[in-house]
Amino acid sequence: MQQIEFDTKWTMVVDIDKCSGCGSCMVSCQAENNIAPMEDGSNKLKTLTWMLVYELNNGKEFPERESAYLPRPCMQCGNPACVPVCPVVATTKDEEGGIVSQIYPRCIGCRYCMAACPYHARYFGWFDPIWPEGMEKALSPKTSTRPRGVVEKCNFCHTRLMDARARARAEGMDPNKLPDGWYKPACLESCPTGAISFGDSKNPEHKVHDLIKDKNAFRILESIGMDPQVYYISRRDWVREQSDNHLPKDKH
Amino acid sequence: MGIDRRTFIQLVTGGVVGSLFTPVIWKSLDDAAIWSQNWSWIPRLKYGQITEQATISKFGPSPCSLMVKSVAGSPYVAKGNADNEMSKGGVDAISAGGAQLLYSPSRVKGPMKKVADGKYESISWDDAEKMLSKKLSAVKGQAGKLAIVSGDATGTSTEVLSAFAAGMGSNDCYLMPGDEQAAAVALENMGGSGQIGYDLENSDFVLLIGADAMNSWGSVVRNQRVYADNRPTGGDIESVYVYAGPFLNSTAAISDKWIPVAPGTGAIFSLGLAYHMLNAGASASVADFADFKTLVMSRFTPDKVEKAIGVAPGVMAGLAKQLMSASAPLVISGSEFGQGAGAVDIIAASALNMLLGRVGEKGGMKLLAELPLAVDSAVSRAELSSRDFAGYLAAVATDKVKAPEVMMAYEANPVYAMPQATTMAAAIAKVPFLVSFSTWMDETASTADLIMPNPHSFERFDDAQTPYGVGTAMLSACAPVIEPLYNGKSTVDVILGVASGLGIDLGYESVEAVLQAKAEKAGADWDSLVEGAAYVSDSTESGSLKFAASVLSKAVIMPKGGEIALAPYAKLNVGSSTMAIPPLNCVTVSKFELQGKDLFVQINGKTAKKLNASEGSKVKLAGAGGECVARVHINEGVMNDVIAAPLGFGHTAWDEFSRGKGDNISKILTVGTEPGTGMAVWTSSFVSVA
Numbered sequence: 048m049q050q051i052e053f054d055t056k057w058t059m060v061v062d063i064d065k066c067s068g069c070g071s072c073m074v075s076c077q078a079e080n081n082i083a084p085m086e087d088g089s090n091k092l093k094t095l096t097w098m099l100v101y102e103l104n105n106g107k108e109f110p111e112r113e114s115a116y117l118p119r120p121c122m123q124c125g126n127p128a129c130v131p132v133c134p135v136v137a138t139t140k141d142e143e144g145g146i147v148s149q150i151y152p153r154c155i156g157c158r159y160c161m162a163a164c165p166y167h168a169r170y171f172g173w174f175d176p177i178w179p180e181g182m183e184k185a186l187s188p189k190t191s192t193r194p195r196g197v198v199e200k201c202n203f204c205h206t207r208l209m210d211a212r213a214r215a216r217a218e219g220m221d222p223n224k225l226p227d228g229w230y231k232p233a234c235l236e237s238c239p240t241g242a243i244s245f246g247d248s249k250n251p252e253h254k255v256h257d258l259i260k261d262k263n264a265f266r267i268l269e270s271i272g273m274d275p276q277v278y279y280i281s282r283r284d285w286v287r288e289q290s291d292n293h294l295p296k297d298k299h
Numbered sequence: 300m301g302i303d304r305r306t307f308i309q310l311v312t313g314g315v316v317g318s319l320f321t322p323v324i325w326k327s328l329d330d331a332a333i334w335s336q337n338w339s340w341i342p343r344l345k346y347g348q349i350t351e352q353a354t355i356s357k358f359g360p361s362p363c364s365l366m367v368k369s370v371a372g373s374p375y376v377a378k379g380n381a382d383n384e385m386s387k388g389g390v391d392a393i394s395a396g397g398a399q400l401l402y403s404p405s406r407v408k409g410p411m412k413k414v415a416d417g418k419y420e421s422i423s424w425d426d427a428e429k430m431l432s433k434k435l436s437a438v439k440g441q442a443g444k445l446a447i448v449s450g451d452a453t454g455t456s457t458e459v460l461s462a463f464a465a466g467m468g469s470n471d472c473y474l475m476p477g478d479e480q481a482a483a484v485a486l487e488n489m490g491g492s493g494q495i496g497y498d499l500e501n502s503d504f505v506l507l508i509g510a511d512a513m514n515s516w517g518s519v520v521r522n523q524r525v526y527a528d529n530r531p532t533g534g535d536i537e538s539v540y541v542y543a544g545p546f547l548n549s550t551a552a553i554s555d556k557w558i559p560v561a562p563g564t565g566a567i568f569s570l571g572l573a574y575h576m577l578n579a580g581a582s583a584s585v586a587d588f589a590d591f592k593t594l595v596m597s598r599f600t601p602d603k604v605e606k607a608i609g610v611a612p613g614v615m616a617g618l619a620k621q622l623m624s625a626s627a628p629l630v631i632s633g634s635e636f637g638q639g640a641g642a643v644d645i646i647a648a649s650a651l652n653m654l655l656g657r658v659g660e661k662g663g664m665k666l667l668a669e670l671p672l673a674v675d676s677a678v679s680r681a682e683l684s685s686r687d688f689a690g691y692l693a694a695v696a697t698d699k700v701k702a703p704e705v706m707m708a709y710e711a712n713p714v715y716a717m718p719q720a721t722t723m724a725a726a727i728a729k730v731p732f733l734v735s736f737s738t739w740m741d742e743t744a745s746t747a748d749l750i751m752p753n754p755h756s757f758e759r760f761d762d763a764q765t766p767y768g769v770g771t772a773m774l775s776a777c778a779p780v781i782e783p784l785y786n787g788k789s790t791v792d793v794i795l796g797v798a799s800g801l802g803i804d805l806g807y808e809s810v811e812a813v814l815q816a817k818a819e820k821a822g823a824d825w826d827s828l829v830e831g832a833a834y835v836s837d838s839t840e841s842g843s844l845k846f847a848a849s850v851l852s853k854a855v856i857m858p859k860g861g862e863i864a865l866a867p868y869a870k871l872n873v874g875s876s877t878m879a880i881p882p883l884n885c886v887t888v889s890k891f892e893l894q895g896k897d898l899f900v901q902i903n904g905k906t907a908k909k910l911n912a913s914e915g916s917k918v919k920l921a922g923a924g925g926e927c928v929a930r931v932h933i934n935e936g937v938m939n940d941v942i943a944a945p946l947g948f949g950h951t952a953w954d955e956f957s958r959g960k961g962d963n964i965s966k967i968l969t970v971g972t973e974p975g976t977g978m979a980v981w982t983s984s985f986v987s988v989a
């Protein structure tokens with residue numbers, strides 16, 4: 048499939064050295080995106096976590112051990128593995144900005160996309176979403192609710208992009224040239240350690256434009272060529288080395 | 300959280316299916332979609348005007364200033380409030396789901412009285428207040444008959460409670476345990492006044508001893524924000540962080556260096572560093588400097604320190620040198636889990652700040668002035684903080700002190716959250732009339748004789764002054780974001796009403812009036828506080844500190860060694876001492892902490908071998924007052940002979956999101972008494988493992 052180049056590239060940069068694994072991003076993601084609470088959160092095969100914080104370590108024994116946290120949203124790949132495998136075109140990458148869409152009413156729950164995604168960023172609703180009595184009153188008007196049986200994933204809080212564009216239009220500005228900071232996903236907004244940066248990496252006025260060129264910036268599984276729009280930064284060699292599926296003796 | 304990196308790597312798959320379809324397949328797939336989805340189940344979204352309003356949440360270990368977004372008046376998401384100094388725009392993992400907590404299945408919907416064991420009956424506020432008044436009037440004026448415990452260390456509500464206790468003739472108004480207690484006792488012993496604070500943002504080298512600044516020490520969200528600002532993504536590190544503690548917790552993980560130090564031995568670590576500083580010529584013109592120097596040079600020599608806490612002399616010397624050569628170093632000490640540290644931990648760390656000349660300096664340790672009291676007869680914050688609730692309950696447990704006739708718990712869950720929990724719960728069970736003001740059906744409410752629910756944080760007036768750990772005195776306040784959903788009533792309003800019926804004049808008629816008066820006396824503008832700004836005061840206490848060498852000499856005890864030490868830790872996503880796992884947070888709990896109903900504790904491979912344990916094996920841990928059951932996760936980020944164990948599990952009340960999940964590590968904490976100060980301490984808890 049031909050990779051489409053957009054003029055805008057919404058890009059997330061996560062500073063792994065700053066993430067304390069506190070989980071605020073995960074919680075606000077669920078609130079913003081109407082993910083129903085799950086009683087057994089430890090069944091990681093059945094839970095829905097569009098944003099998931101992984102724990103990494105350097106594999107060494109005490110006292111040489113080091114650890115780090117890696118928040119993982121959908122990577123909004125430039126060359127997504129999930130899009131071509133969808134038999135019903137329920138997921139596409141065709142909108143300016145490069146966010147990979149997920150159209151729930153079209154999804155048939157075949158889960159090919161889940162198998163295709165190497166980042167495990169896609170989730171299947173195994174259960175009817177059930178909110179404790181009354182909690183549906185705290186649903187966000189920003190994200191449609193989904194039934195069981197469909198696949199869902201992070202979309203960089205897409206309605207916030209729509210809102211920012213609407214604001215630009217109202218203020219007589221170009222909706223495709225949003226100023227830095229106008230469009231912020233919920234995870235970024237709640238992250239207390241400022242580990243998450245976000246913006247248009249093609250716009251030199253946006254911070255992420257330079258951040259992705261930082262000498263410590265990298266992407267996960269870069270070698271498989273999916274061209275993710277999520278970057279990470281770490282000063283620690285072992286963190287950067289783990290980002291790819293290389294053999295122990297490989298050199299970067 | 301808690302899937303290791305291998306899962307990323309194992310599943311590198313590619314194009315699984317081709318993309319050629321015929322209309323026939325399209326049609327049948329469409330049918331399949333209709334069949335597999337179940338739209339009628341799905342709640343409808345509410346649309347309407349979206350508004351934002353500032354509030355303060357009190358769910359975590361320290362207050363967090365938020366902006367709450369509402370749709371047509373219903374809160375749905377909380378974000379940070381960047382204009383507020385207290386939490387500088389961050390959100391903790393509990394507050395992030397604060398809107399959903401409005402509808403927590405654990406909310407107490409109105410006043411209730413106990414009718415039989417475990418059964419409650421709804422009553423009217425009138426009846427509840429009458430019941431309370433009657434019990435209180437029977438004990439008025441008699442010392443020892445009324446005890447009050449507050450879990451809100453920053454709110455003016457607690458001032459009202461302490462003033463009320465005083466009016467009732469009771470000296471037993473306490474705060475739930477927290478680091479501010481050790482700090483207040485330390486400051487008293489060092490001859491200082493006010494409240495110890497730390498100017499984190501202006502320090503270029505922060506040494507955290509025990510204090511888990513990203514999870515449980517001080518003003519957590521603010522600490523995180525300050526850390527973030529001093530270490531800009533893609534920029535230069537402006538402030539170096541070093542963490543010393545038994546477990547590679549997340550503070551250690553994001554620090555530049557982790558120095559493993561046995562749990563509860565922070566004071567020895569500090570004095571070991573003092574040795575090197577004194578050797579390098581550090582001094583301070585303080586009355587008991589000579590005594591301090593003699594003490595350190597004789598008892599905390601590098602070899603003795605290494606034997607006691609396992610830190611090599613070279614590491615200590617190197618760190619001392621780094622501290623001395625930094626331009627604005629700062630040493631902070633506290634419990635690894637936000638409670639139970641001794642005054643000596645703080646005194647010893649303060650000694651380092653004194654040797655480094657950092658007391659009262661920019662980026663150093665500060666003595667913050669207290670804001671004026673709103674209620675004249677209230678106990679000062681310094682006095683209240685230094686009171687020892689664990690010591691009091693331990694004395695009640697052993698009948699050294701007679702149980703009070705009435706105990707009132709405000710924003711506190713002592714039945715669950717006190718150290719040596721079973722013993723302390725038994726002490727509380729001796730109280731004939733227990734009143735809970737909790738918003739939630741927590742363990743304390745579930746045993747209380749009377750429950751008088753306080754509204755949820757977003758439904759009430761509240762304020763917060765100078766959380767422990769911040770570097771300047773400050774005040775925030777908030778007004779309700781939403782009308783109370785249920786039949787709650789502000790505890791302050793309840794107390795003011797009951798007090799006046801009992802002839803105790805607290806000077807105010809409503810919670811709003813008290814909070815406004817507080818703001819006014821502090822010199823703050825109420826309206827801008829309610830809009831979300833924090834009032835910040837740079838007033839500090841003068842006068843110099845002493846080393847309290849005589850206290851240090853008595854209170855620092857070298858560990859015997861050879862035992863298995865417990866290193867509890869608290870993580871915000873799991874909850875706090877007043878909040879069980881919130882519904883939205885279940886999925887954030889690590890699989891290394893909880894799987895199904897099983898709690899996991901963490902030990903390294905060497906300790907596992909010694910204990911004959913392996914990944915997943917079941918262990919029974921026993922402390923002085925109880926036992927816990929857990930499974931083992933091997934984690935090389937734990938020191939030898941240490942068991943790292945998460946607090947916040949094993950709830951017996953609350954709801955399906957937390958009840959019966961794991962075990963409560965507080966049960967196996969062992970409460971001891973600190974020689975020299977007499978305060979209850981529990982950071983050095985040893986366990987036997989079977």
Ligand code: SF4
Pocket residue numbers: 065066067068069070071072073100116118237238239240241242243
């Ligand atoms: S909120 Fe920020 S610090 Fe916390 S887990 Fe998410 S990315 Fe990490």
